[in-house]
Amino acid sequence: VRRVRTHHLAEMKQRGERITMLTSYDMYTAEVFDEAGIDVLLVGDSASNNVYGNETSLPVTVDELLPLTRAVARSARRAMVLGDLPFGSYQASPEQAYLTAARFMKEGGAHAVKLEGGAEMAPVVERLTRGGIPVCAHIGFTPQSEHTLGGYRVQGRGESAERVLRDAHAVQEAGAFAVVMEMVPGDVATQVSQELAIPTIGIGAGVGCDGQVLVWQDAFGLRTGRMPRFVKQYADLRGTLAGAARAYADDVRAGTFPGPEHTF
Numbered sequence: 001v002r003r004v005r006t007h008h009l010a011e012m013k014q015r016g017e018r019i020t021m022l023t024s025y026d027m028y029t030a031e032v033f034d035e036a037g038i039d040v041l042l043v044g045d046s047a048s049n050n051v052y053g054n055e056t057s058l059p060v061t062v063d064e065l066l067p068l069t070r071a072v073a074r075s076a077r078r079a080m081v082l083g084d085l086p087f088g089s090y091q092a093s094p095e096q097a098y099l100t101a102a103r104f105m106k107e108g109g110a111h112a113v114k115l116e117g118g119a120e121m122a123p124v125v126e127r128l129t130r131g132g133i134p135v136c137a138h139i140g141f142t143p144q145s146e147h148t149l150g151g152y153r154v155q156g157r158g159e160s161a162e163r164v165l166r167d168a169h170a171v172q173e174a175g176a177f178a179v180v181m182e183m184v185p186g187d188v189a190t191q192v193s194q195e196l197a198i199p200t201i202g203i204g205a206g207v208g209c210d211g212q213v214l215v216w217q218d219a220f221g222l223r224t225g226r227m228p229r230f231v232k233q234y235a236d237l238r239g240t241l242a243g244a245a246r247a248y249a250d251d252v253r254a255g256t257f258p259g260p261e262h263t264f
């Protein structure tokens with residue numbers, strides 16, 4: 001199998017083929033999603049909430065994400081593995097960003113990195129790209145900035161649509177190979193996707209993007225609680241796992257497992 005590379009994603013956009021992305025943080029999901037044909041596996045800083053038990057993405061560290069990135073990179077044969085730079089590990093300067101991103105490539109085995117920000121991050125995108133690190137930008141609602149953005153809210157409504165367009169063009173000019181757009185009105189996301197040469201990957205940005213990403217625990221029903229409107233649930237893994245755990249516990253308590261066939 002041939003590895004998905006940045007130029008393949010560009011060609012997919014040109015052909016009108018939609019790009020599939022899911023998060024992955026471990027070996028088995030990486031294997032399964034890779035074998036299912038998912039094009040890009042994002043080792044998201046959403047591991048903060050979905051692996052490490054934090055309430056937001058802010059606390060997760062580079063040292064916590066690197067081992068997860070390495071596990072995914074070892075396990076995916078075809079998919080591009082995209083490492084997500086955590087809060088505080090790249091915003092200080094292009095040099096800080098380069099040193100952090102290089103660790104994701106060298107120690108994590110990532111094929112590219114993602115970082116949050118638009119026009120203000122253009123110098124960082126340019127520095128990484130010049131230094132041999134492909135960058136996927138992330139604009140619209142950027143969870144690492146929830147405290148400056150005033151919580152989880154749609155970005156680019158009304159006059160602020162201009163801001164989203166400006167950010168999109170800025171990261172493209174700086175050399176980004178793709179851009180994630182989160183919680184942006186569908187018409188704005190469609191316009192951005194039509195104007196940009198590089199692929200757009202939407203999450204809460206409608207069907208006009210060139211691809212789509214979801215957090216797998218949201219999409220496949222492992223997480224509980226109130227789900228954002230942009231999530232579609234494709235499985236009930238929490239129910240399946242809970243049923244299996246209860247059946248196991250029942251068997252052990254009843255003495256019906258292990259049986260003779262499980263015994264030496």
Ligand code: KIV
Binds near residue numbers: 023044045046084203
């Ligand atoms: O960390 C993450 O999972 C993400 C996606 C939601 C785009 O950044």
Ligand code: NA
Binds near residue numbers: 044045084
């Ligand atoms: Na993220």
